[in-house]
Amino acid sequence: DARVTQTPRHKVTEMGQEVTMRCQPILGHNTVFWYRQTMMQGLELLAYFRNRAPLDDSGMPKDRFSAEMPDATLATLKIQPSEPRDSAVYFCASGLGLEQYFGPGTRLTVT
Amino acid sequence: AQKITQTQPGMFVQEKEAVTLDCTYDTSDQSYGLFWYKQPSSGEMIFLIYQGSYDEQNATEGRYSLNFQKARKSANLVISASQLGDSAMYFCSTPPRFYNQGGKLIFGQGTELSVKP
Numbered sequence: 001d002a003r004v005t006q007t008p009r010h011k012v013t014e015m016g017q018e019v020t021m022r023c024q025p026i027l028g029h030n031t032v033f034w035y036r037q038t039m040m041q042g043l044e045l046l047a048y049f050r051n052r053a054p055l056d057d058s059g060m061p062k063d064r065f066s067a068e069m070p071d072a073t074l075a076t077l078k079i080q081p082s083e084p085r086d087s088a089v090y091f092c093a094s095g096l097g098l099e100q101y102f103g104p105g106t107r108l109t110v111t
Numbered sequence: 112a113q114k115i116t117q118t119q120p121g122m123f124v125q126e127k128e129a130v131t132l133d134c135t136y137d138t139s140d141q142s143y144g145l146f147w148y149k150q151p152s153s154g155e156m157i158f159l160i161y162q163g164s165y166d167e168q169n170a171t172e173g174r175y176s177l178n179f180q181k182a183r184k185s186a187n188l189v190i191s192a193s194q195l196g197d198s199a200m201y202f203c204s205t206p207p208r209f210y211n212q213g214g215k216l217i218f219g220q221g222t223e224l225s226v227k228p
Binding site: 042043044045089091093099100101102104105107 | 146148154155156157158161202204217218219220221
């Protein structure tokens with residue numbers, strides 16, 4: 001049963017530190033998405049890739065966030081420097097066609 | 112711009128009964144799709160069902176079905192024979208337009224469903 005995997009599952013860090021979240025999409029999927037979920041904002045799309053090319057990252061604060069796909073099996077979301085307002089659950093999802101399958105999420109707490 | 116509205120923050124349903132979760136959308140696209148996801152307390156997002164705007168039949172997937180009314184721009188999720196394990200948050204969403212460059216996927220605010228024994 002193929003699944004999207006994300007690491008780490010939980011991360012606690014201090015303000016100002018760099019945070020890197022990783023995602024392994026389902027093999028064969030050609031789209032990868034990064035979402036952020038908070039109580040206040042709900043689910044927000046941060047960025048998405050198709051065939052490893054970034055298609056839309058307009059939802060991402062450019063000054064501190066960056067998303068990359070170094071290869072087809074790895075997507076990364078980096079925050080540098082992190083701030084308390086970045087505390088959220090970050091989901092990665094992958095898809096082939098219209099369906100999207102979500103990973104378990106990374107719960108980030110920035111103190 | 113695309114927009115999804117879920118007007119029911121919380122719903123209760125008796126086990127074994129059917130429940131309808133509302134979703135209305137606003138889009139100027141001619142071709143679009145609508146997803147429903149389930150998020151249990153464990154936090155994972157589980158894909159449930161998809162409806163394409165040009166699909167003539169309402170989508171069904173096991174106990175899940177979509178009451179798709181294009182003229183009213185609504186895509187309500189119907190869960191038949193509710194089970195205790197159906198207790199979760201349910202999100203309606205519309206996906207990016209894969210045939211175009213860009214386009215944000217929009218989620219509604221969600222409906223928290225509680226199934227009572």
